[in-house]
Amino acid sequence: xxxxxxxxxxxxxxxxxxxxxxxxxxxxxxxxxxxxxxxxxxxxxxxxxxxxxxxxxxxxxxxxxxxxxxxxxxxxxxxxxxxxxxxxxxxxxxxxxxxxxxxxxxxxxxxxxxxxxxxxxxxxxxxxxxxxxxxxxxxxxxxxxxxxxxxxxxxxxxxxxxxxxxxxxxxxxxxxxxxxxxxxxxxxxxxxxxxxxxxxxxxxxxxxxxxxxxxxxxxxxxxxxxxxxxxxxxxxxxxxxxxxxxxxxxxxxxxxxxxxxxxxxxxxxxxxxxxxxx
Ligand SMILES: C[S@@+](CC[C@H](N)C(=O)[O-])C[C@H]1O[C@@H](n2cnc3c(N)ncnc32)[C@H](O)[C@@H]1O
Numbered sequence: 001x002x003x004x005x006x007x008x009x010x011x012x013x014x015x016x017x018x019x020x021x022x023x024x025x026x027x028x029x030x031x032x033x034x035x036x037x038x039x040x041x042x043x044x045x046x047x048x049x050x051x052x053x054x055x056x057x058x059x060x061x062x063x064x065x066x067x068x069x070x071x072x073x074x075x076x077x078x079x080x081x082x083x084x085x086x087x088x089x090x091x092x093x094x095x096x097x098x099x100x101x102x103x104x105x106x107x108x109x110x111x112x113x114x115x116x117x118x119x120x121x122x123x124x125x126x127x128x129x130x131x132x133x134x135x136x137x138x139x140x141x142x143x144x145x146x147x148x149x150x151x152x153x154x155x156x157x158x159x160x161x162x163x164x165x166x167x168x169x170x171x172x173x174x175x176x177x178x179x180x181x182x183x184x185x186x187x188x189x190x191x192x193x194x195x196x197x198x199x200x201x202x203x204x205x206x207x208x209x210x211x212x213x214x215x216x217x218x219x220x221x222x223x224x225x226x227x228x229x230x231x232x233x234x235x236x237x238x239x240x241x242x243x244x245x246x247x248x249x250x251x252x253x254x255x256x257x258x259x260x261x262x263x264x265x266x267x268x269x270x271x272x273x274x275x276x277x278x
Contacts, residue, residue, distance in 0.1 A: 001183070003130040003131065004130075006130050006183075006184060007130045010080075010128065010130070010184070011080060011081065013232035013233075014079075014080060014081040014083070014084060014232070015081050015082070015083045015084075016232065016235075017229070017230065017231075017232055017235070018081055018083030018084045018086070018087055019083070020228070020229030020230055020235070021057055021058055021084065021087060021229070021230060022058065022087045022090075023229055024226055024229045024230050025058045025060070025087070025091065027226070028058075028230065029058070029060045031213055031214065031215055031216075032060075032061075032123070032213065034211050034212070034213055035061075035123060035152045035211050035213060035272045035274060036060065036061045036064055036123065038152075038209070038211050038274045039061060039121055039123060039150040039151075039152060039274060040061070040064045040065060040068070040150075042148070042150050042206070042207065042274075042276035043065060043119050043121060043148055043150045043276070044148075045065045045068045045069050045073070045118070045119055046068075046069070046073075046118075047068070047069060047070040047072060047073060048069065048070065048072040048073045049069045049073045049118040049119060050069070050073060050074045050075075050076065050116070050117045050118050050119075051065045051066070051069060051073070051074070051075050051076070051117060051118065051119045051120070051121060052075075052076045052078065052110075052112070052116075052117040052119070052120045052121070052142065053065070053075060053076070053077045053078060053120075053121045053122065054078055054079075054105075054107040054110075054120065054121070054122040054125055054126075054135070054139070055078075055079055055080065055107055055122055055123075055124070055125025055126075055128070055129075056077045056078055056079045056084070056085075056088055056121075057079060057084050057087070057088070057124075058084070058087045058088055058091055059077045059087070059088030059091050059092060059100075060091065061121055061123045062075050062077045062088075062100075062121055063075070063077075063091065063092060063095055063097060063100070065119070065121060066092075066097050066099055066100050067097070069099065070099070071098070071099055073099060074099050074100075074101060075097075075099060075100045075101070076100075076101045076103060076112070076117070077092070077100050077101070077102050077103070078102075078103045078104070078105035078107070079104065079105070080104070080105070080106050080107070081104075082104050085102050085103070085104050088102055089102045107122070107125060107126070107129060107135040107138065107139070108129060108130065108131055108134045108135045108138065109138065110138040110139070110141070110142050112142045113142070114141055114142065115142070115143070115144040115145065116142045116144070117142055117143055117144065117147065118143075118144060118147045119143070119147055119148050119149070119150070120139050120142070120143055120147070120148075120149045120150070121149075121150055121151075122139075122149075122150075122151045122152075123151070123152045124152055124153065124154065124272075125151075126151060126153060126189060126197075127153040127154065127184065127185065127186060127187070127188045127189040128184055128185070128186070129184060130184055132184070132188075132189065132197055133197055133200060133201065136197055136198060136200075136201035136203070137201045137202075139201070140201050140202045140203060143278075146278060147278065148276055148277070148278045149198075149203065149275075149276070149277045149278065150274070150275070150276050150277075151194075151274070151275050151277075152211070152272045152273065152274040152275075153189040153190070153194055153272070153273050154186050154187055154189075154190060154270070154271070154272060154273065155187075155190050155210060155270075155271035155272065155273050156187060156190040156191065156271075157186075157187045157190075159190075159269075159270070159271040160186075160187070160269075160270045160271060161256075161260065161268050161269060161270075162215040162268035162269065162270045163186060163231070163270070164187075165253070165256045165257070165268070166223075166227060166231075166234060166253065167186075167233075169249060169252055169253065169256070170233070170234070170237055173249075175237045175241070176233055176237060189273070190273060194208065194273055194275055195208055195275075198275065198277045203277035203278065204277060204278055205275060205276075205277045206275075206276040206277060206278065207274075207275065207276050208273065208274075208275045208276075209273075209274055209275075210271050210272070210273060210274075211271070211272045211273075211274045212269065212270070212271055212272075213269070213270045213271070213272060214267050214268070214269055214270070215267070215268045215269075215270060216262075216265060216266070216267050216268075217257075217265050217266045217268070218264065218265040219265055219266075220250050220253050220254050220257065221250075222265070223253060223257070223266070224238065224250065224253070
Protein backbone atom coordinates (compact mmCIF):
# COMPACT_ATOMS: atom_id res chain seq x y z
CA UNK A 1 0.00 0.00 0.00
CA UNK A 2 1.23 3.50 -0.85
CA UNK A 3 2.14 5.49 2.26
CA UNK A 4 -0.50 8.17 1.64
CA UNK A 5 -3.18 5.48 1.25
CA UNK A 6 -1.93 3.96 4.49
CA UNK A 7 -2.13 7.36 6.25
CA UNK A 8 -5.74 7.85 5.13
CA UNK A 9 -6.81 4.31 6.06
CA UNK A 10 -5.05 4.53 9.41
CA UNK A 11 -6.75 7.85 10.24
CA UNK A 12 -10.19 6.48 9.35
CA UNK A 13 -9.58 3.30 11.27
CA UNK A 14 -8.49 5.10 14.48
CA UNK A 15 -11.40 7.51 14.25
CA UNK A 16 -13.75 4.53 13.98
CA UNK A 17 -12.08 2.80 16.92
CA UNK A 18 -12.05 5.71 19.36
CA UNK A 19 -15.41 4.72 20.98
CA UNK A 20 -14.19 1.12 21.39
CA UNK A 21 -10.94 2.30 22.97
CA UNK A 22 -12.96 4.43 25.38
CA UNK A 23 -15.11 1.40 26.31
CA UNK A 24 -12.01 -0.74 26.85
CA UNK A 25 -9.85 2.00 28.39
CA UNK A 26 -9.79 0.79 32.00
CA UNK A 27 -9.17 -2.82 30.99
CA UNK A 28 -6.42 -1.86 28.52
CA UNK A 29 -4.75 0.38 31.05
CA UNK A 30 -4.70 -2.37 33.67
CA UNK A 31 -2.93 -4.67 31.21
CA UNK A 32 -0.57 -1.91 30.03
CA UNK A 33 0.37 -0.68 33.52
CA UNK A 34 3.85 -2.33 33.60
CA UNK A 35 4.77 -0.48 30.39
CA UNK A 36 3.35 2.83 31.64
CA UNK A 37 5.32 2.46 34.87
CA UNK A 38 8.56 1.65 32.99
CA UNK A 39 8.17 4.67 30.72
CA UNK A 40 7.32 7.12 33.52
CA UNK A 41 10.18 5.89 35.69
CA UNK A 42 12.69 6.33 32.84
CA UNK A 43 11.26 9.68 31.77
CA UNK A 44 11.40 10.84 35.42
CA UNK A 45 9.58 14.14 34.73
CA UNK A 46 10.29 16.94 37.20
CA UNK A 47 8.04 19.63 38.60
CA UNK A 48 7.68 22.40 36.01
CA UNK A 49 8.62 20.25 32.97
CA UNK A 50 6.75 20.39 29.69
CA UNK A 51 6.04 16.84 28.46
CA UNK A 52 4.67 15.93 25.04
CA UNK A 53 2.73 12.70 24.53
CA UNK A 54 2.44 11.51 20.92
CA UNK A 55 -0.23 9.05 19.74
CA UNK A 56 -1.69 9.35 23.23
CA UNK A 57 -4.95 7.49 22.52
CA UNK A 58 -7.03 7.67 25.73
CA UNK A 59 -4.05 9.44 27.32
CA UNK A 60 -3.33 7.56 30.54
CA UNK A 61 0.44 7.24 30.06
CA UNK A 62 0.81 10.99 29.75
CA UNK A 63 -1.61 11.66 32.61
CA UNK A 64 0.79 9.86 34.95
CA UNK A 65 3.46 12.36 33.83
CA UNK A 66 1.02 15.30 34.24
CA UNK A 67 0.61 14.41 37.89
CA UNK A 68 4.41 14.59 38.35
CA UNK A 69 5.11 17.87 36.52
CA UNK A 70 2.58 19.59 38.79
CA UNK A 71 0.76 22.90 38.34
CA UNK A 72 3.90 24.71 37.10
CA UNK A 73 4.44 22.06 34.43
CA UNK A 74 2.38 21.02 31.43
CA UNK A 75 1.44 17.93 29.47
CA UNK A 76 0.67 18.35 25.77
CA UNK A 77 -1.45 15.28 25.04
CA UNK A 78 -1.75 14.67 21.28
CA UNK A 79 -3.13 12.17 18.81
CA UNK A 80 -3.82 12.02 15.09
CA UNK A 81 -7.48 11.13 15.66
CA UNK A 82 -9.83 13.89 16.89
CA UNK A 83 -12.06 11.18 18.35
CA UNK A 84 -9.18 9.85 20.46
CA UNK A 85 -8.31 13.38 21.59
CA UNK A 86 -11.89 13.74 22.87
CA UNK A 87 -11.56 10.42 24.73
CA UNK A 88 -8.37 11.74 26.37
CA UNK A 89 -10.03 15.07 27.19
CA UNK A 90 -12.88 13.29 29.01
CA UNK A 91 -10.40 11.09 30.89
CA UNK A 92 -8.29 14.09 32.00
CA UNK A 93 -11.45 15.81 33.27
CA UNK A 94 -12.41 12.65 35.16
CA UNK A 95 -8.95 12.68 36.79
CA UNK A 96 -9.30 16.39 37.60
CA UNK A 97 -6.09 17.29 35.72
CA UNK A 98 -5.75 20.99 34.97
CA UNK A 99 -2.27 21.12 33.44
CA UNK A 100 -3.07 19.25 30.23
CA UNK A 101 -3.35 20.77 26.77
CA UNK A 102 -5.15 18.48 24.30
CA UNK A 103 -4.26 18.78 20.63
CA UNK A 104 -4.95 16.88 17.42
CA UNK A 105 -1.50 16.32 15.96
CA UNK A 106 0.24 14.06 13.48
CA UNK A 107 3.51 12.87 15.00
CA UNK A 108 5.07 12.98 11.53
CA UNK A 109 4.52 16.78 11.54
CA UNK A 110 4.71 18.03 15.10
CA UNK A 111 3.30 21.55 15.37
CA UNK A 112 5.73 22.83 17.99
CA UNK A 113 8.88 24.97 17.87
CA UNK A 114 12.38 23.49 18.04
CA UNK A 115 13.53 22.52 21.57
CA UNK A 116 10.01 23.18 22.91
CA UNK A 117 9.67 20.28 25.37
CA UNK A 118 11.64 18.62 28.17
CA UNK A 119 10.38 15.11 27.53
CA UNK A 120 8.42 13.03 25.00
CA UNK A 121 6.33 9.91 25.64
CA UNK A 122 4.94 7.55 23.03
CA UNK A 123 3.46 4.16 23.94
CA UNK A 124 2.54 1.91 21.01
CA UNK A 125 2.56 4.66 18.42
CA UNK A 126 5.69 4.91 16.27
CA UNK A 127 5.42 1.43 14.72
CA UNK A 128 1.95 2.32 13.36
CA UNK A 129 3.07 5.51 11.64
CA UNK A 130 3.61 5.58 7.88
CA UNK A 131 7.10 7.03 8.32
CA UNK A 132 8.46 6.42 11.83
CA UNK A 133 11.83 7.89 10.79
CA UNK A 134 10.11 11.21 10.01
CA UNK A 135 8.23 11.08 13.34
CA UNK A 136 11.46 10.41 15.25
CA UNK A 137 13.25 13.24 13.42
CA UNK A 138 10.37 15.53 14.40
CA UNK A 139 10.57 14.26 17.99
CA UNK A 140 14.31 15.05 18.06
CA UNK A 141 13.63 18.54 16.72
CA UNK A 142 11.07 19.52 19.39
CA UNK A 143 12.95 17.88 22.29
CA UNK A 144 15.38 20.22 24.00
CA UNK A 145 19.03 19.09 24.14
CA UNK A 146 19.39 16.69 27.07
CA UNK A 147 15.62 15.98 27.17
CA UNK A 148 14.42 12.39 27.12
CA UNK A 149 12.24 10.37 24.81
CA UNK A 150 10.59 7.24 26.20
CA UNK A 151 8.75 4.91 23.86
CA UNK A 152 7.26 1.45 23.67
CA UNK A 153 6.58 -0.68 20.63
CA UNK A 154 5.66 -4.38 20.40
CA UNK A 155 8.23 -7.17 20.32
CA UNK A 156 8.09 -9.93 17.69
CA UNK A 157 4.77 -11.53 16.68
CA UNK A 158 5.66 -14.93 18.16
CA UNK A 159 6.22 -13.27 21.56
CA UNK A 160 2.75 -11.68 21.40
CA UNK A 161 0.22 -14.49 21.05
CA UNK A 162 -2.49 -12.22 22.50
CA UNK A 163 -2.72 -10.65 19.04
CA UNK A 164 -0.63 -12.76 16.66
CA UNK A 165 -2.73 -15.94 17.01
CA UNK A 166 -5.80 -14.13 15.69
CA UNK A 167 -3.74 -12.22 13.11
CA UNK A 168 -2.25 -15.44 11.74
CA UNK A 169 -5.69 -17.04 11.58
CA UNK A 170 -7.03 -14.15 9.47
CA UNK A 171 -4.03 -14.37 7.11
CA UNK A 172 -4.28 -18.17 6.78
CA UNK A 173 -7.97 -17.85 5.95
CA UNK A 174 -7.13 -15.33 3.23
CA UNK A 175 -9.18 -12.64 4.99
CA UNK A 176 -6.25 -10.18 5.26
CA UNK A 177 -3.01 -10.01 3.28
CA UNK A 178 0.21 -11.15 4.97
CA UNK A 179 2.15 -8.24 6.52
CA UNK A 180 4.88 -6.76 4.31
CA UNK A 181 8.31 -6.55 5.95
CA UNK A 182 9.01 -3.05 7.33
CA UNK A 183 5.51 -1.81 6.37
CA UNK A 184 3.83 0.00 9.30
CA UNK A 185 2.20 -2.43 11.69
CA UNK A 186 2.22 -3.77 15.22
CA UNK A 187 5.49 -5.68 14.89
CA UNK A 188 7.34 -3.42 12.46
CA UNK A 189 9.72 -2.08 15.10
CA UNK A 190 10.48 -5.36 16.84
CA UNK A 191 14.10 -6.49 17.05
CA UNK A 192 16.92 -4.10 16.19
CA UNK A 193 14.85 -1.68 14.09
CA UNK A 194 13.92 0.50 17.06
CA UNK A 195 17.54 1.14 18.00
CA UNK A 196 18.50 1.77 14.36
CA UNK A 197 15.65 4.24 13.82
CA UNK A 198 16.47 6.08 17.06
CA UNK A 199 20.16 6.36 16.20
CA UNK A 200 19.44 7.46 12.63
CA UNK A 201 17.25 10.26 14.06
CA UNK A 202 20.20 11.47 16.16
CA UNK A 203 19.26 9.90 19.51
CA UNK A 204 21.60 8.15 21.91
CA UNK A 205 19.81 5.05 23.16
CA UNK A 206 19.96 4.40 26.90
CA UNK A 207 18.04 1.36 28.13
CA UNK A 208 16.20 -0.78 25.57
CA UNK A 209 14.34 -3.56 27.38
CA UNK A 210 11.56 -6.07 27.03
CA UNK A 211 8.59 -5.47 29.33
CA UNK A 212 6.16 -8.41 29.64
CA UNK A 213 2.39 -7.92 29.79
CA UNK A 214 -0.48 -10.38 30.23
CA UNK A 215 -3.89 -10.19 28.58
CA UNK A 216 -6.61 -12.00 30.54
CA UNK A 217 -9.89 -13.04 28.89
CA UNK A 218 -12.89 -14.85 30.36
CA UNK A 219 -13.42 -16.89 27.19
CA UNK A 220 -13.26 -16.69 23.39
CA UNK A 221 -16.38 -14.49 23.26
CA UNK A 222 -14.71 -12.01 25.59
CA UNK A 223 -11.64 -12.06 23.31
CA UNK A 224 -13.74 -11.47 20.19
CA UNK A 225 -15.67 -8.58 21.77
CA UNK A 226 -12.53 -6.83 22.97
CA UNK A 227 -10.68 -7.44 19.69
CA UNK A 228 -13.62 -5.91 17.78
CA UNK A 229 -13.48 -2.84 20.03
CA UNK A 230 -9.74 -2.26 19.77
CA UNK A 231 -8.43 -3.88 16.56
CA UNK A 232 -9.40 -2.13 13.33
CA UNK A 233 -8.60 -5.01 11.00
CA UNK A 234 -10.16 -7.65 13.26
CA UNK A 235 -13.32 -5.54 13.58
CA UNK A 236 -13.64 -5.12 9.80
CA UNK A 237 -13.13 -8.82 9.05
CA UNK A 238 -15.52 -9.91 11.80
CA UNK A 239 -18.18 -7.47 10.60
CA UNK A 240 -17.98 -8.83 7.07
CA UNK A 241 -17.84 -12.55 8.01
CA UNK A 242 -20.90 -14.84 8.02
CA UNK A 243 -22.34 -16.53 11.13
CA UNK A 244 -20.82 -19.80 9.91
CA UNK A 245 -17.37 -18.20 9.57
CA UNK A 246 -17.75 -16.71 13.06
CA UNK A 247 -18.41 -20.17 14.49
CA UNK A 248 -15.40 -21.68 12.66
CA UNK A 249 -13.09 -18.87 13.77
CA UNK A 250 -14.33 -19.07 17.38
CA UNK A 251 -13.57 -22.80 17.40
CA UNK A 252 -10.11 -22.22 15.93
CA UNK A 253 -9.32 -19.53 18.50
CA UNK A 254 -10.49 -21.83 21.31
CA UNK A 255 -8.06 -24.53 20.09
CA UNK A 256 -5.16 -22.11 19.77
CA UNK A 257 -5.81 -20.54 23.19
CA UNK A 258 -6.03 -23.92 24.96
CA UNK A 259 -2.32 -23.91 25.99
CA UNK A 260 -2.94 -20.57 27.73
CA UNK A 261 -5.92 -21.70 29.83
CA UNK A 262 -5.94 -20.56 33.46
CA UNK A 263 -8.58 -20.71 36.15
CA UNK A 264 -11.47 -18.55 34.90
CA UNK A 265 -10.33 -18.12 31.29
CA UNK A 266 -7.17 -17.52 29.24
CA UNK A 267 -4.01 -15.55 29.93
CA UNK A 268 -2.26 -14.64 26.69
CA UNK A 269 1.25 -13.22 27.05
CA UNK A 270 2.78 -10.25 25.27
CA UNK A 271 6.14 -8.49 25.21
CA UNK A 272 6.69 -4.77 24.66
CA UNK A 273 10.02 -3.26 23.71
CA UNK A 274 10.60 -0.10 25.74
CA UNK A 275 13.37 2.42 25.18
CA UNK A 276 14.74 5.59 26.71
CA UNK A 277 16.79 7.86 24.47
CA UNK A 278 18.18 11.37 24.60
C1 LIG B 1 -2.26 1.44 19.74
S1 LIG B 1 -2.93 3.04 20.03
C2 LIG B 1 -2.01 3.51 21.46
C3 LIG B 1 -2.70 4.52 22.30
C4 LIG B 1 -1.98 4.90 23.61
N1 LIG B 1 -0.68 5.46 23.34
C5 LIG B 1 -1.87 3.73 24.54
O1 LIG B 1 -0.76 3.31 24.84
O2 LIG B 1 -2.92 3.23 24.97
C6 LIG B 1 -2.19 3.97 18.74
C7 LIG B 1 -2.60 5.44 18.67
O3 LIG B 1 -1.76 6.07 17.70
C8 LIG B 1 -2.50 7.07 17.04
N2 LIG B 1 -1.77 7.39 15.79
C9 LIG B 1 -1.60 6.62 14.69
N3 LIG B 1 -0.85 7.25 13.78
C10 LIG B 1 -0.51 8.46 14.32
C11 LIG B 1 0.26 9.57 13.86
N4 LIG B 1 0.83 9.58 12.66
N5 LIG B 1 0.39 10.64 14.69
C12 LIG B 1 -0.20 10.65 15.89
N6 LIG B 1 -0.94 9.64 16.38
C13 LIG B 1 -1.09 8.55 15.60
C14 LIG B 1 -3.87 6.45 16.87
O4 LIG B 1 -4.87 7.40 16.62
C15 LIG B 1 -4.02 5.72 18.23
O5 LIG B 1 -4.67 6.54 19.17
